[in-house]
Amino acid sequence: MTHDPRHLAERKTITFNDLRTLQGDLAGVSDWITVDQTMLDDFARVTGDDAFIHTDPARASHTRFGGTIAHGLLVLSLLPLMMRTAMPAIADKKMGVNYGYDRIRFTGTVPVDSRVRGRFSFAAMAERSPGFHLLTYDVTVEVEGRDSPALSANWLLGIWVAIDA
Numbered sequence: 001m002t003h004d005p006r007h008l009a010e011r012k013t014i015t016f017n018d019l020r021t022l023q024g025d026l027a028g029v030s031d032w033i034t035v036d037q038t039m040l041d042d043f044a045r046v047t048g049d050d051a052f053i054h055t056d057p058a059r060a061s062h063t064r065f066g067g068t069i070a071h072g073l074l075v076l077s078l079l080p081l082m083m084r085t086a087m088p089a090i091a092d093k094k095m096g097v098n099y100g101y102d103r104i105r106f107t108g109t110v111p112v113d114s115r116v117r118g119r120f121s122f123a124a125m126a127e128r129s130p131g132f133h134l135l136t137y138d139v140t141v142e143v144e145g146r147d148s149p150a151l152s153a154n155w156l157l158g159i160w161v162a163i164d165a
Contacts, residue, residue, distance in 0.1 A: 016159075030083065037113070040074065097157070121137065139155050
């Protein structure tokens, strides 16, 4: 069964003013998430990326990977879920958006039935307009039992806070 951290205890929160003081010092590691064949099949169905290396265990068993592997974009799409258990929520945030990525690298494979987790580091914050701030997180996704990460990224999140925050 796939571990789903959304059902865990309520997330720790910090204020926006506290967040300002933690640039370069705030880091966290998520809970493990199991990437199983059902997840790969569901992702393939939604995205149309049904390459056999993701969806055909018998055929994939004859490749150098020895079985199916997760889509890189599937692993990337798990970052918001991972962040829920790795980093505190911002209590006085009015709204947030995924602003994008400055850099994404798929540096390793995630074999089916592997467990993955994210390492997050709050790297920077920049005010883009009154009340709107761009937060930068350095992220790596680890595969349990492997020395090198499956993914590294610089993730940009935009948040709106009260102007007097």
